[in-house]
Amino acid sequence: MTGENPALAARGVSKSFDGRSALKGVDFEVGPGEVVALIGPNGAGKTTLLSILAGIAEPDSGEVAGDGVAWVPQQAALYRRLSVQENLLLFARLQHDAGQTDENPSLMVKRMLDLTGLAERAADRVGTLSGGNQQRVNIAIGLMAGPSVLLLDEPSVGLDPAQRERLWGFVLDLVREGTAVAFSTHDIQEAERYAERIVAVAEGEGIFSGTADELRQAVEAGGARSEDLETSFLAFLRERGH
């Protein structure tokens, strides 16, 4: 696993909705400045785990430790009829009033516009932006309080490869500045490409944690052989009964 002092750690987290189990005792860790991918098919429990890590949802059992955690929801949580600037200003004010940041909201907006490279589109309505730019604004709001860990829930869903590339350029810049990132995806190639470590979940259970190479080895040790990691991973899931 990671170093001795993880920035964010969860132990044996369980959660069920209306008697149906969504998470079954999952462990999860993010080290300082680390990029971790949380992979798994739809309905595996990725969103549930991330929202528990962010402190938005309470686990039924298990523990979560870590602070300075910011969470960016799966779809852009923005008002499409408001401009980029108005969205940023609204959330800067709300975070300021909630005591999450001391920074002057107007200065914050300016800083975020520079950071996202969207200063020229500040007056444009969010609804007119591309999916990639909307996601930038979405992430910028998560960055306002200066988090040490950023949780991104499927950040690249709905983006074309070029947009995805630019978005990751933006996120990796943040990582270079020292922010740890945990992101969920059902795209194993994205995980392999951008994450230092991969955690796999299926049907609410943590089934793997390690590097991409280790995942490949584990998959091949299971008997499946393929050039394609995704196909192998699916075989790996089937073999474990998922």
Next chain:
Amino acid sequence: MRWLVLKDLQILKRSPLQLTLLVVYPVVIALLVGFAMTGGQEQTKVALYSQIPASESLGLGGEEVDGSEIRNQLCGRVECIEADSASDAKKMVESGEATAAVIVPEDLGDKIRSLASLNPESPEIQIIVNGSDAVESQVTDDRVEAMLSEANLLLAKRLSEGAKDYLDLILKGGQFDLLGQKIEVLGLKKSEQILRQIEPKLPPGTDKEQLARAVRFAHLATDNLDLAGPLLTAITEPIKADKVEVGDEAPSLDTYAIGVTVAFALMFVTVLLVAGSLALEKEENAFTRLTAGLVGRGWIIFAKVGLGTIVGTGVALILLAGLGLFIGIEWGRAPFWLLAIVFGAAAFAAAGAALGAAAREVRAATLAAVMISVPVALLSLVPDDAVGPAIETAINLVSAVFPFRPALDAITGGLELSGPSQWLPLLHLTVLTLAYGALARLALRRF
């Protein structure tokens, strides 16, 4: 919290369709209602029972007015039905055969004649209207009022001639008849002359008689001043109408129509806006972010209720200003009706929040808002005696749990002093605001 309201107002500003509706809707409604109310009115039937013989003369000054003339005057404006007695006339009103009854007492003539004497008595006629029908009773009121004011104008002219005689007497002096005794009145002018004559040559203690006359005059003048009071009221409004209402009390037609129009617009705008706006938080996916440590769910509802109250009150004010072009609105009572509008808007907003929280989608929320509020509002307008007791109970129950009826009562009560009492409806609205707020909060758990 205020940032949320500000944000919603910004979004509203960016929604041309909604914004247009919010401004155009009340204006159009105001125009429609205004024109409808100032439009043609049909003849009203009035039951007439006159105890004055047609031949009796109501002599006044030099000219004569007789019983049949009074009847002609009244029946030229309304359709008269002859009643055989006062109770017969009252029954006609109660049964709806006539919208009002006018009962002319036998002593009307004596009292009218007394106006020109030193003991004026107010001549009174009795008017009976059916108060449970606001529309009819208002129309009748207008007719009878017009008729009375015409009769009063005629009498006032005669009486002012009489008043002039009294003033002349006080001014110039002379004789007048008080209870059969002839009394000499010195008059102000003569008193002045006398006092002038005495002044230079009067040694103290002499000319007692002159002095006594001056004192007597002063005394009489004071008495005469007392007469001026009743005489003047008699001149401004010689015949008083003693209006009796049978049936339940109802506000006047104007007030009622304004109340219904304002309450309806307030409901429509506020419920729709808040339900849609709360559902939008979910649709835009912003709700998760807001509740992720930024704003409590209760505060989100509070902000939406605040938004609805502000916008709803604004729309109601535009509407009232528009209606004010056609119908008299008592701007002096603004604190009362404004209070009613604000409380009503808050209750509608809370109901809208509950709907929006339950519906979760803007389209579903909007549809539900229209489908629930409009029929309930119409139900609240059904008169109690138009349906059977079982349905009446059901209607009252539905009207009690939705803010329309208490809002209507509070607004009409605020518009008119004689309207229904405001305090109970305001309390009712407060309870509904809290109840719907709590429901909305509950629904947000599963938002």
